[in-house]
Amino acid sequence: MNVATTLTACDFDEIDRISREELAAIANQIDEERIYPEDIIRAYGKAGAYATHAGGIDGNVDLSSAILAMARASEECLSTGFCVWCQDTLAWYLASSDSDFLKTEVLPKVLKGEALGGTGMSNPMKAMGEIEPMRLKGVRVEGGYRVKGMLPWVSNLVEDGYFGSMFHVDVEGSDTPKRVMAIFHAAWDGIKLKLDHEFVAMGGTATCNVQCRDVFVPDAYVLGDPAADFVKRIRPGFTLLQCGMAAGMIRNCIDLMKQVEGPLGHVNKYLDKQPADIEAEYDALVAEVLEMAKTPYDLSDAFYLRVLKARLRGGELAMEAAHWAQLHMGARGYVTRGAAQRRLREAYFIGIVTPATKHLKMLIAQMEAA
Template structure:
């Protein structure tokens, strides 16, 4: 049993963000290092740690109405603290943060008072399921879920190939396309994994991030009542949540890059005499990380801003995070050399994990497409 303090002080108020970050950092440093190779090699899902981070307040500070301020940086920094050890855990934390973000940014009082507090405290866990819709909304692939109006809600069917942080008692956000009088619109809802007609299939083994409970989700005429609907139609809601959705992903990059710097520093004693000839040294990586942290903090202060220049800056920040993650992990691999290339070594795992930061939705290529589309 993990020994963690409560998300609240005892009087119902949340712990300050800085205290939450330090508590998560301490717990992650104690719990994750012994598990990280089991997570990486065997696909172990760190569920107990995920729930413990929630009890500490890791998933609550960024939620509109849950905390006095919409504090994305506490969520980002707790994610980074876990990501210094394990990107699978950090990514699952992002999935959890994103699901809470959907619920509390919506006007659905039923979800905000029922499922919402459970997501905020880690009592319930869940995923985002927005990979396909995020691609569809930017003209990359068709919407995979289709819905029709039923009695008091919708009936939805379709297949989502990859949805993470799921389990039998978990939840996920989903967007489905509805035909209405010859035209179509998109609707967003929260779906319980145990809803009738929902099935999860573990079809793939990944190069990294295999401990994230990533399933193919099949929906066969799933009844989605109006009480589960976040937005109908979804377009204005997507504009409201998109910046937070993307900025929260920075936590994965920051934690991974910090650990890559640690790996490089560890080689200075035994290998510094030859590593000094490598093109990439730790100082520029550290400077870039600091600059990215400052820029993300600036953008995270106003996540509901609708200015086009702000949105462009969010996309650019996310693109930089993916590029910097791959570059830092590549540098760490070269600095570690053969000792980083053996099975179980941190450097080769970090390199595999870094590619995930660059390919998870919105991937590097989608971000570049989005910037190109904005130029026209």
């Protein structure tokens, strides 16, 4: 039996209203006080932001609405846009799985924003790329796995939230452990969350260190055992969804530059990049992303390479746009609550969040050399 999830329409008018009226009003507070806007994250769920891309591998799935909703949140606040990505990606794991239990019992709550959660895949993705060791280790027991270890930086995570992750399991007679991917519930015995907010931006993201002490993961929560085929299934969508953060950041930086054309245009015209220059690149990037969003389950290497290149360009253009927004705005953007300096700090997150710029370049080089 393959449970099909009913897709929900995204109310873009409501998402725009939430972003414009509620999120914009507290964006500086999120940045300065590192508050997690839980009510807003849940409100986006009620507006359908997380439920348009959950049709599963047998459905007619398009990531466009999810990306555009995330971009709208990111225009106002990248911390919140990132939390939207976390929620979207958790839904992506669940909807892409073969687990009827997860699709029936967990996915509907995630789609509505009733249950919150994150990705938990920063360390596993780096481990798969041999950048760092796998932090979680599991052993097979009756009915599931016992898992221990510590995951740094799992975001959008509350005490009763969910996250996906991966762990190594030793294989008898082999020097190479297998990888298993599963969904974890933060309320399980043995899981302890500790908020970790020592970033120069992105503090309002409910980012936690997750300690696992002999946590029992039931078989019903396993996504891939071994994980390789499932990872290949989800990786294009996982990566492509992140482009929503970049798109929102770039759009807002263009708007910031345009805001000062009246008072500063006579001198800003000497800067190397003008709003129209960034906008042309933005339009081309968004067109490419939305075209690929129509086929997120294309598992070909050629498609994944396109996705990686778009994600890389999105991060680079976001950082570039924020740089030019700061120069265009000058001192008025460099004050404590100046929008440009906040966007500049936030933009670098797009360049370092997994997969980071250097990780993307490594993956692209490896695929092109194969």
